[in-house]
Amino acid sequence: xxxxxxxxxxxxxxxxxxxxxxxxxxxxxxxxxxxxxxxxxxxxxxxxxxxxxxxxxxxxxxxxxxxxxxxxxxxxxxxxxxxxxxxxxxxxxxxxxxxxxxxxxxxxxxxxxxxxxxxxxxxxxxxxxxxxxxxxxxxxxxxxxxxxxxxxxxxxxxxxxxxxxxxxxxxxxxxxxxxxxxxxxxxxxxxxxxxxxxxxxxxxxxxxxxxxxxxxxxxxxxxxxxxxxxxxxxxxxxxxxxxxxxxxxxxxxxxxxxxxxxxxxxxxxxxxxxxxxxxxxxxxxxxxxxxxxxxxxxxxxxxxxxxxxxxxxxxxxxxxxxxxxxxxxxxxxxxxxxxxxxxxxxxxxxxxxxxxxxxxxxxxxxxxxxxxxxxxxxxxxxxxxxxxxxxxxxxxxxxxxxxxxxxxxxxxxxxxxxxxxxxxxxxxxxxxxxxxxxxx
Numbered sequence: 361x362x363x364x365x366x367x368x369x370x371x372x373x374x375x376x377x378x379x380x381x382x383x384x385x386x387x388x389x390x391x392x393x394x395x396x397x398x399x400x401x402x403x404x405x406x407x408x409x410x411x412x413x414x415x416x417x418x419x420x421x422x423x424x425x426x427x428x429x430x431x432x433x434x435x436x437x438x439x440x441x442x443x444x445x446x447x448x449x450x451x452x453x454x455x456x457x458x459x460x461x462x463x464x465x466x467x468x469x470x471x472x473x474x475x476x477x478x479x480x481x482x483x484x485x486x487x488x489x490x491x492x493x494x495x496x497x498x499x500x501x502x503x504x505x506x507x508x509x510x511x512x513x514x515x516x517x518x519x520x521x522x523x524x525x526x527x528x529x530x531x532x533x534x535x536x537x538x539x540x541x542x543x544x545x546x547x548x549x550x551x552x553x554x555x556x557x558x559x560x561x562x563x564x565x566x567x568x569x570x571x572x573x574x575x576x577x578x579x580x581x582x583x584x585x586x587x588x589x590x591x592x593x594x595x596x597x598x599x600x601x602x603x604x605x606x607x608x609x610x611x612x613x614x615x616x617x618x619x620x621x622x623x624x625x626x627x628x629x630x631x632x633x634x635x636x637x638x639x640x641x642x643x644x645x646x647x648x649x650x651x652x653x654x655x656x657x658x659x660x661x662x663x664x665x666x667x668x669x670x671x672x673x674x675x676x677x678x679x680x681x682x683x684x685x686x687x688x689x690x691x692x693x694x695x696x697x698x699x700x701x702x703x704x705x706x707x708x709x710x711x712x713x714x715x716x717x718x719x720x721x722x723x724x725x726x727x728x729x730x731x732x733x734x735x736x737x738x739x740x741x742x743x744x745x746x747x748x749x750x751x752x753x754x755x756x757x758x759x760x761x762x763x764x765x766x767x768x769x770x771x772x773x774x775x776x777x778x779x780x781x782x783x784x785x786x787x788x789x790x791x792x793x794x795x796x797x798x799x800x
Contacts, residue, residue: 365782381663384674416676428764444486454493457491461484466554470509476506478764497775501780512551516541518719521719544741565782602645609639640653663760690707695732726744745800749791
């Protein structure tokens with residue numbers, strides 16, 4: 361059944377889903393027109409909202425690009441490659457490869473979403489080299505599907521934000537420790553269920569009868585061999601000297617230790633990128649190998665750098681015109697204290713299609729949901745996690761966050777989104793029922 365649904369979903373998606381840049385361009389037109397039709401905003405005001413917000417997320421875009429670059433650089437070190445290669449050698453069947461890559465991606469994304477995105481795609485490519493006739497698009501889709509768990513994990517931006525002193529809603533809702541969000545029963549139960557169900561769903565979509573032909577170019581792992589030949593010039597000797605990497609890497613390690621001594625376990629995007637960057641410098645051994653890995657990694661950031669300003673413009677139009685409040689209020693109007701977290705989940709899933717940023721989405725939707733929870737007496741932590749889960753949920757069909765994995769895999773969004781659509785329905789049922797039925 362899942363295979364037939366996957367075939368149908370792939371047929372629809374491959375025909376109708378455009379490239380992510382066209383997706384955001386079409387969304388810009390739709391939101392521009394909807395803002396004029398559904399709010400008092402004039403065309404000139406919508407234009408101002410769009411242009412005014414266009415460059416608001418440059419810092420965040422750079423952070424996202426660095427997530428990809430640092431994660432790729434770390435995952436491409438000899439040590440990590442040996443570990444992934446050894447793990448890949450434990451499976452010989454296509455079904456085993458699908459299950460294993462999903463489990464690895466889920467676990468890695470729960471620990472850190474950026475690492476999960478990158479390591480999942482790189483591991484999928486390694487499995488594709490070892491397992492004959494595996495469905496490569498399904499393998500990459502399986503790796504990406506593990507990303508759905510990130511906002512309930514250790515790098516979840518909403519639960520980490522509301523647990524951090526000085527966050528922008530502290531005066532309204534106070535501080536909520538992660539014991540009431542990430543480590544609450546209503547979060548841990550769906551996480552455990554998805555750890556089991558998502559690999560099985562991906563495995564069920566595998567076509568064991570139809571041969572799969574993989575373009576060898578997609579699996580090409582040709583790297584520069586600089587450093588193998590004997591360095592001839594002082595510059596080449598310096599580039600291939602390990603002492604430079606060790607000195608600068610140890611400086612980064614010293615700062616990391618000082619950071620955690622001073623601030624405890626307060627994780628944020630900057631310190632995570634910092635750790636990954638300097639771990640990559642140390643593990644690559646020489647500046648030359650680190651630079652070459654960085655050059656390879658940067659190739660996958662084009663979509664992030666070009667498209668994120670358009671999503672910032674979308675967020676500007678949504679917030680400035682009041683559209684985001686209209687969307688959320690439609691759910692809030694029919695909510696009760698028991699169902700508000702569920703409606704927060706559904707509304708966040710809708711909003712995320714237009715504003716694919718967990719932190720950015722919380723900035724515009726958080727005040728609305730917190731106010732609604734306080735007015736009707738719903739659980740604040742559970743409502744916040746409803747927004748967090750909704751943001752992660754529809755990432756399965758929002759091409760933007762697939763860009764790092766697709767860049768590594770050499771595929772297009774339409775190649776994997778049909779599979780991800782099937783996973784979307786399963787995740788929606790599991791998370792929605794958990795938020796509705798498990799006390800918070």
